[in-house]
Amino acid sequence: MTSLHGGGNNTSLSSDTEAPPPTAAARRRGGWITTPFIIATVFGLTVAAGGWSANLIVFLINEFNIQRIDAAQIANVVNGCVNFFPLLAAVAADSLFGCFSVIWVSSVLSLLGLILFLLTVAVDGLKPAPSEPASSGQYAVLYSGVVLASIGLGGTRFILATMGADQLSKQQQQATFFNWYFFSMYSASFISSTAIVYVEDNVGWRWGLGIGLAANALALSLFLVGAPYYSRDEPRASPFTGLLRVAVVAFRKRKVKTTTADYYHGDDGVKRGDEDAPTNWFSQLNRAAVKVDGDILPNGSVAAPWKLCTVQQVEDLKSLIRILPLWSSSIFLGTPIGVQLSLTILQSLASDRRLTSSFTFSASSIIVFSFLSTAIGVVLIDRCLRPAWKRLTPGKKDLTPLQLIGIGHVLNFASMALSAVVESRRRRRLISVMWLVPQMVVVGLGEAFHFPGQVGLYYQEFPACLKGVATAMVAMLVGVAFYLSTAVVDLMRRVTDWLPDNIDEGRLDYVYWVMVVIGVANFGYFLVISWLYHYKNGKVVSKDEIA
Template identity: 60%
Template sequence: MAALHAGGNTSLSGDGEAPPPPTVDRRRGGWITAPFILASIAGMTLAAGGWMSNLIVFLIQEFNIKSINAAQIFNVASGCANFFPVLAAILADSFLGCFSVIWISSLISFMGLILLVLTVTIDGLRPSDCETGSSVCATPSRIQYAVLFAALALVSIGLGGTRFTLATIGANQFNKHKHQATYFNLYFFTLYVNSFICSTGIVYVQDNLSWAWGYGISIAGSAVGLAVFLVGRRFYYRDKPRGSPFMSMARVVVACVRKRKAEVSYESADYYYGDVDGVKGAAPTKSFRILNRAALKTEGDILPNGSISKPWKLCTVQQVEDLKSLIRILPLWSTSILLSTPIAIQVSLTVLQALATDRHLGRRFQIPAGSMAVFSLISIAISLSLFDHVLWPMWKKVAGKNPTPLQQIGIGHLFNIASMAVSAIVESKRRTAATSHHHPMSVLWLVPQLVMVGMGEAFHFPGQVALYYQEFPSCLKSMASAMVAMVVGVAFYLSSAVVGFVKRVTEWLPDDIDDGGRVDNVYWVVVVIGVFNFGYYVVCSWLYKYKNVGVEEAGDHRSDSES
C-alpha cells in the first residue's frame, strides 16, 4: 500500500501472466513499444507521487486544515485513486479500449495538477497564512474548498485511470510470457524508482523551496508522460473493447430471477452451453444451485438457428460457473479490506506523528514528514528480493513445496498486526517524551513500524494477486490486480470513517496530538480489529478449496509470477 498511495503499485504481477490477444497485428507491438510505455509510466508516476506523497502536509500548511481532517481528506483521495481502476478497467474492456482510457485519464490528471498549482500561486485560491505566534488561522472559503476538491478529484481519477491500464496495455504488446515477465520487471523497477524520487526529492522541494516548484515538477512529468505515450501510438497493438464480464454476470442474476419458478434439473442436456451443434460438458455444479436456473433451457429460449432469443433470460453454464467462482472467493476478498484498513490509518497517522517528532539528521537536514513512506517502499523492495532468493527456496526445501497464496496472505496478516502493536508502543513512548520531558522523540523511532508493515505487504499483496489471478473466472483474469486496488480503495474510505468515528466519540484525536491525544489507543483498537479479522481469515481459508489449480501449483505459480 505504501507504493500504491505514493503513486506506484505493488500488486500488478497477475496481469503479466494474462494471455496475449489471440490475433496480434505483427506490424505492431513488441519491444519497440517498451520505451514509450515505460517513459509514460515514469512521467505519470512523478505526477501522481508529487501530489499524493505530501498531501497531508500541504493541506495543513497551505489550507490551514486541522491535522485529523487533513488525514481524512487524504484517505478519501487515496480511496478514489485506488477505487477508480476497476471502473477504468470496465470502460477499457467495454467501450474505449486501454489506449483511449490512458490518454483521457492522463489529460484529466494534467488539468487537476494545473488547479493545484493555481492554489499555491494565486493568493485568492487559498486562505491567508496564520499570523506568527497565533493559534487562530483563517479557514478556507467555499470557493477555495471547491477548487481544492475539484483538483483532488481530477488527479485521483487520472491516477486511477492510468495506473493499471498502463500495465495491461504494456503486457498486451507481447505474445510470449517470458517477454511479459521481462517487461514487468522493468515496469516494477520504473515504479519503485519514481516512487522513491517522489517521496524524497519532490517532497523535499515542496517543504524547502516552494509548493509551486514541487507541483510544477509533477506537471512536467505528466506532460512528458502523456506526450511520449501519444508519440508511440503508431507502434502499439490496441485491443478492441470486448464487453465487460460483469455484464454477463449481471445477466446470470437477472435470468435466475426471471426463472425463479422453474425446477432445477440435474440432467446436463437441460442446460445451455452455447454450443450450436450439441451439448458439451457436465451439468452445472450443485453449489449455489439456485443460480443453475439461469442456464436452464425453457420453451422459446433458443431460436431455430441455435442463438439465444432473449440474452437476459438464458445464459451459458460457463457464465453461471464464473459467477459461482466469484461468490466463493468473495469472503476471502472481504478479509483483505480489514487487512488494508489499519495500514491506511497508519499511513496518515504516521505523517502526523512525524510532524510532532524531531526530524533533524545533523544540524542542517530535516526529514520531510511526507517522506516517511519511503521506509516502507525500501522494506517492500528488500523483502521481495530476499523472499525470492532466500526464503522461498528454504521454504520449498523444508516443506517440499512453495507456500500457497493463502499462506502468504496469512503471514502478511500477522506482520500487519505486529506492526500496529509496535506503532502503539512507539506512540506511547513518543507522547510521554513530548508531554513529560518536553523533548520530542527522534523520527527514526517510527521506522521499525514502517519496515514491519512493508514486510507484511511483501507477503500479502503478491499473495492476493496470485490468489485472485488463479481463482477468478477466466473472464476476470485481467481484473485480478484491479480488485486488489479496489480493496485498498475501500480500506481508505473505511479508514476515514473509522478516524472520524473515533474523533467524535473519544478525545484520542485532537487537532494537536500532543494536547491530550491518545493515538496509541487508536493503534490498539486496530490491533484488536486485526486479530478478529485474522480469525475470520483463518476460517475462510480453511473452508476454501482451490478450484482452478492444485495447492502445489498455486505456490509454483506465485513464485513464477513474481520472478
C-alpha cells in the same frame, strides 16, 4: 527476462488482399517489447502523483491553514477516492473504451489536476494568507485540482497493470511483469516522497509541483509513443450484464430439473470447460444453462438472451461469488494501514526531525521507508524467498497467493503493535523521527507480500471477461479501507479523547492497539475463509506454470 519480442497476443492486421499466415504472424502486436513503455508510464505517473499525494497533509496544513486532524481526514478521503476510481475505469475499459483509451484520457486529467495545483501556489489570491481561512473560491480551485488529479491517478494505476499483463500470453511472463510493475511503482513512490517532497518543503511548492507536472507530461508522451506496439482488445458488451443474466435466468428456471439436463455451451456448441455440465458448487445457478423447449431456434441461436446462458457464463458468476469472501477479508487489512499512514505523519510532525545541524527531515517523507521496504521486499520475495521455499518444501511447491496474503496479514498487525510501543515512548519524551522508521519498514514488507499476492490471486481466479476489474478490485478494497479508516478515526474522536488536535495531549498508542485487535480478528476470519476456499479448477496456478 525472456526475449523482448516473445509472448505476444496474436493480432492480425487486415488488408485488401489476402495475406499468408507467416505475414500475419510477423505483424502481431504485444509481447515484451511493450513492457518498457508501460513500466516507464507507471514510473512517471507515480512520481507525478506522489509529489502532491504524499505531501497533501502538510500542504493543507501549511498552505491552506487546515487543522491537523482535519487535514489527515481529508487525505484519507482523497486516498479512498483514488482507490475507488480504478474500478470505474476498469468497467469502462472492459465494456466501452478499452485499456488504451482509458489510460491516455486519465493521464490528461491528471495533468490538468497538477496544473490547477500549481496555480494555487503560483498565482496570488488562489491560496489564503497566513492564519486566515481559505475562501470558497480558493477551495474550489484546490478541490478541482484534487478531484482531477485523483481521477487521473485512479484511472491509470491498475489499468496499466491489466494492460501490461494482457500483452503477454504466458502465466510466468505475467507474474514477472507484475513484479516489475510493483517494483517500479514503489520505487517511484520512494523518489517522489523523498526528492520531490524535499523540494516542496525546502525550495518551494512551485518547483516541486512543476517537477510532478513535467513527469506526468513525459509519462503520457512515452505511453503514446508505444502505441504502435500494443495489443488492444476490442471493447466488449458489459460483462456484468452476462453475469446478471445468469442470476435472472436461474431464478426463472428454478423449477427445472437438472438430473438429465442438456446444457448450453454456446452457438457453436463447443464445450469450453473440462466437463459437459457445470460444477456442483452453487448448483442452483446451473439451471441458467439448461436448454428447454423454445430456448434454441432452428439455426442453433438463442431465442431470447434472458432465457438461456452458457455454461461458461454460469461458471464465471460462480468464480466471482467464490472469491468475494476472500476479497472482503482484505478490507480490514487495509484499514489499519490507512490509519497508520496518516497518524505517522502527525507523529513525525511532533518528533525531532533534525538529522544534522543543517538538514531537517520532511514530515511527509516518513512514509518513504514503507515504499522502499516494499520495493526491496518484492525483489527479495521473488528472487530469494520463493526459490528457497520451493527447494525446502516437499513436492517443490511454490508459495500460493493465499500464503503470501496470510504473511502480509501477520506483518500488518505486527507493525501496528510496534507503532503503539513507539508512540508510548514518544509521549514521554521528544524522540528522533528515526524511531518511526521500523514501523514503516514492517508495514512495507507486509505490502510486499499481500499486494502482489492479491493481484495474482484475482487475475488468476476472476472470470476471463473481468480481467480489468480483477486488478482494480485491489484498488477498490484499498479505497474502502481508507474510508473505513476515516470512519474509525472520526468515531474515536467522538467517543474518546485520544485524538485531539495536539497529539501530545492524546493517546495515539491506544488507537494503534485498537488496530491490532482489529487486525488479529480479521486474520482469524481470513484463515477460516482460506481453509474453505478452493482454487479455480481445484488447483493453484504456479508462477512457473505456463497458461
